[in-house]
Amino acid sequence: MEMTLRFLGATQEVTGSCHLLTIDGKQVLLDCGLIQGGRAVELRNHEPFAFQVSTIDAVVLSHAHIDHSGRLPLLAKLGFDGPIYTNKATAELCTVMLKDAAMLQQRDNERLNKKRKKQQLEPISALFDQQDVDKAISQFVPLDYQVENPIVPHVSVRLFDAGHILGSAIVSLQLGEGSQQKAIVFSGDLGRAGMPILRDPTLIDNADLVLMESTYGNRLHRSWDETIAELKQIFAKAITESRGNILLPAFSVGRAQELLYLFHLYAKEWDLSRWKICLDSPMAIEATRVYINNYPLMDEDFKRFTRMHPGEHPLLSNVEFTQSTDESMLLNEVHQGLIIIAGSGMCNGGRIRCHFEHNLWRPECDVIICGYQAEGTPGRALVDGQPELTIRGKSVKVAAKLHTIGGLSAHADQAELLRWYRHFNHQPPLILVHGETTAQQGLVDAIQQDKSSAPQALAIAAHGDKLDLNGLPQLVWC
Missing domain, CATH: 3.40.50.10890 (Rossmann fold)
Incomplete structure (x- = not known):
């Protein structure tokens, strides 16, 4: 059975989270976020997706922050009409955040086109509008934490509280059947233990592969x-x-x-x-x-x-x-x-x-x-x-x-990331996403210092990397 994972966003950078899971001909996106930064960086949002939108069967959204959810209206605008699975509170927050994102898209696009006109350049369209937001919101399927839900054939999802913002989720995917079954855990954005309002990030016992954010992989927060x-x-x-x-x-x-x-x-x-x-x-x-x-x-x-x-x-x-x-x-x-x-x-x-x-x-x-x-x-x-x-x-x-x-900070620091990962049994293969290269390398160095808890395999995802999930516990790149 074909099982692959492509890394298409938040690779050696912090924003634009997007990963594509393919299993037995079905395709599931993990997040579909906006790329954020300076003007030149944000123009990358206008580039075509690295996949055919018509082939996407479902989306699993980790949380409502725009760098994880912000291109969902664009996905809907381009024809995606499948379900978007996420926690109930995330669905409610996205109603607020994506509406605001549409307003900002329209406003910023008007300003940009005024400059382009002066430069005698062709105008460009806004990424999406309120109608596209409404369409995307109508596709949300709210899920409770810790309940397993089938989403496409051979794939089920269970969400756990990530403690980052309200409704934020660690995504646990069960793939395949029988001896080929794999458990993939995507951290989303991990919060911090002991912070106000929200519960601590959930510790997970088992996985065949872990995708972990690394925003603050090279630093420790103040107490x-x-x-x-x-x-x-x-x-x-x-x-x-x-x-x-x-x-x-x-x-x-x-x-x-x-x-x-x-x-x-x-x-x-x-x-x-x-x-x-x-x-x-x-x-x-x-x-x-x-x-x-x-x-x-x-x-x-x-x-x-x-x-x-x-x-x-x-x-x-x-x-x-x-x-x-x-x-x-x-x-x-x-x-x-x-x-x-x-x-x-x-x-x-x-x-x-x-x-x-x-x-x-x-x-x-x-x-x-x-x-x-x-x-x-x-x-x-x-x-x-x-x-x-x-x-x-x-x-x-x-x-x-x-x-x-x-x-x-609502993001786990280096020590907290290590503590969360080391709770897994048998140190499963680990791939770092959602971090700048210096932060990721700092986390790699810290991981490798303790040989007793080092992952079976370790990598920093690069944009476009494609992993053969049948090859686990080795990291076999396609």
């Missing part, structure tokens, strides 16, 4: 206690010394809700009563409501807190939702005492750009970077120390104090 102490110090200095505003570019799903929860838990300790806290992101506001409606997926600490404080929801209690554009613009008339949580998380769009225009050049303001910043994004430029950003065609000096809080 949770150190992270909380660092945030407390930032707020204390902002109150006593800076006396400006604090800007937090945040991913609308996951990071924004985590920040709201922290601001509730530590309101007194961080003296937050002196501040007006605004969630300035329509998408984050909608996503927060999805979080609230999926209470059963939260960790025990979150549930215990809500039981002990009836009527006081920890994601709603001390924050103002800034829904309209006019409300957002009014915030720029306030010069001190504001904490603004706004998208986008990598500073390459959304309302945070407008707030940067009014605050980034002010030395009395603070910017807290609290998530991964892909190469080529304005957020990465800030982290790398770039002295200016171009916003709406203008150069804005970076004078605000910049703080990079790695301990808030």
